[in-house]
Amino acid sequence: MDNESAHTHEQRLRAALLAGLAGDGAAYHGFLKEMTAHLRAYFRRRLRGLPDEVEDLLQETLLALHNQRHTYDAAQPLTAWVHAIAKYKLIDMLRRRSHREQLHEPLDEHTELFASADLDAAEARRDLAMYLDQLPQQQRLPIIHMKLQGLSVAEAAAATGMSESAIKVGVHRGLKALAALFGGQS
Amino acid sequence: MKTDELVNMLASGNVGVEPHVVERRFMIGLGVGSIASVLLMITTLGLRPDLIEAARLPMFWFKCAFAASLAAASLVMVARLSRPGAPLGRAPTALASPLLVVWLLAALTLVIAAPEQRAEMLFGDTWTLCPLLIAMLAMPLLAGALWAVSGLAPTRLRLAGAASGLLAGALATLVYCVHCPEMAAPFIAVWYVAGIALPTVLGALLGPRLLRW
Known part of the structure; x- marks a missing residue:
């Protein structure tokens, strides 16, 4: 190039x-x-x-x-x-x-x-499912619903009974926690 | 896990970020740290009783300007160290300048002064306490600065930790200025700088532990 x-x-x-x-x-x-x-x-x-x-x-x-x-x-x-x-x-x-x-x-x-x-x-x-299992529920569920099943924030909130802001925070923190698990610093 | 799956996962849902996240993080961390530091100063040390008169003297404002310019330069330094690949540019020079100015002024003051006054200018009345008090006031600020940086992405952890400590020390010095009765440049050049160095070293030690991502 x-x-x-x-x-x-x-x-x-x-x-x-x-x-x-x-x-x-x-x-x-x-x-x-x-x-x-x-x-x-x-x-x-x-x-x-x-x-x-x-x-x-x-x-x-x-x-x-x-x-x-x-x-x-x-x-x-x-x-x-x-x-x-x-x-x-x-x-x-x-x-x-x-x-x-x-x-x-x-x-x-x-x-x-x-x-x-x-x-x-x-x-x-590494197996994503195995890492996801290690996350607390309030991080795991938002990631599964929003990031894997492609639901919107509102839909994910309705599906989990969590608030919309809890969903957003959960995704954010969950991905950070996942990065820490990937890096072996859990 | 397939990498494509990871990419799909990361790109789905809300991918936007709010603007000025970096700036906001520093504002929150340093804002809370500053409030805590001021409260700590007021409750444990108190304002200097002659603050109003002191505020008329150029040396009082020189001390404040020294601390403020050091804080500004170290804030720029920390912010750059928190973004991967951002060049430091002139930040290290900007950081060194206030130190050089205060050391130069201290040296001049000592040279001009009568020999019997020199020890008094250097040690004042509070040299044993001053660095420790600045370091104490810097603790909430160091916590705030490290919190701000830990949400960003420093790649040189020790340096980022040290710069956070320097920033905390410089801001704590600004807080300390309204308590501290010392007004001689040589005192500031040695003991204030020692007080700033303590949180800097602590930050350098904590950086690699707390700032990993």
């Missing part, structure tokens, strides 16, 4: 994110999908020796992009923002990993040999 098309590419992604921040779900979906491809390539290049970590880290980073999307400043280049988040998550994962390996080195090497089966590249090892 030459410089100019990289520039227009960034402009387009940035416009999609800004539309998303203003509430346009479809634009935001497109933004996340493109980010997925870019970030996967980015992490693959940096984790040649750890191909199994790529998809997990990618999902962690997407969740972080989403949870921290309010920290994007429209005056700031989008690449700088995404890159800083991706790098932060990459370093965080490597640090956790080296810490884990110091604790049980010999065991890990064997199990890792078998863990690297030919899973679909787009599938992470």
Whole structure:
């Protein structure tokens, strides 16, 4: 990609994110999908020796992009923002990993040999349902209704008997808690 | 879990964010922290009895300006450190300037002063307490600043924690100015700065623990 098309590419992604921040779900979906491809390539290049970590880290980073999307400043280049988040998550994962390996080195090497089966590249090892189960009900239900079943705030409130603001807060806190669980810091 | 599913999940429902979340977070955190700090100062220390007369002296306003400019510069620093990939720009220079000015003024004052006055200018009457009192007044502000930053996305946690501590210390100094009777530049250059350094170090220690995301 030459410089100019990289520039227009960034402009387009940035416009999609800004539309998303203003509430346009479809634009935001497109933004996340493109980010997925870019970030996967980015992490693959940096984790040649750890191909199994790529998809997990990618999902962690997407969740972080989403949870921290309010920290994007429209005056700031989008690449700088995404890159800083991706790098932060990459370093965080490597640090956790080296810490884990110091604790049980010999065991890990064997199990890792078998863990690297030919899973679909787009599938992470973690299971969303299992993580959701660990969340308290007032966070789990709003996420299930709004984020997985696609109900509106009012519908989710009616379905759960929670107030609309409790639904919004529940989704917000639930996704934060999910990010913490993903990062192994529950 | 498939990544596409995660993306679908994240993009469904309400994805918009309210504008100025970052600014609002700092306003709430520092607002509550400031109120608590002022209440703490009034209940435990009290205003200096000669506040009205002191407010006529340039040195009183110099102290306030020193604390306020340090607070402003560290607020800019903290806000930038809270946004991933935001360049620090001139924020570190802006932070260093008030310190350099106060140190320069202190050095000049000491050089001009008669030798027997120098110790009094440096130690005043309250040097043993001053840094601790500033640090005490900084605690609610540090809590507020760390709360604000923890809802954002700092990527350099220790630095973000230190900058939060510096901000808390500078604001606490502003609060402390209306209590503290000391008016000599050398005193401020050493003991005020020591008082600000305490929450800064504490912030640097707490940052990596409290600011992870």
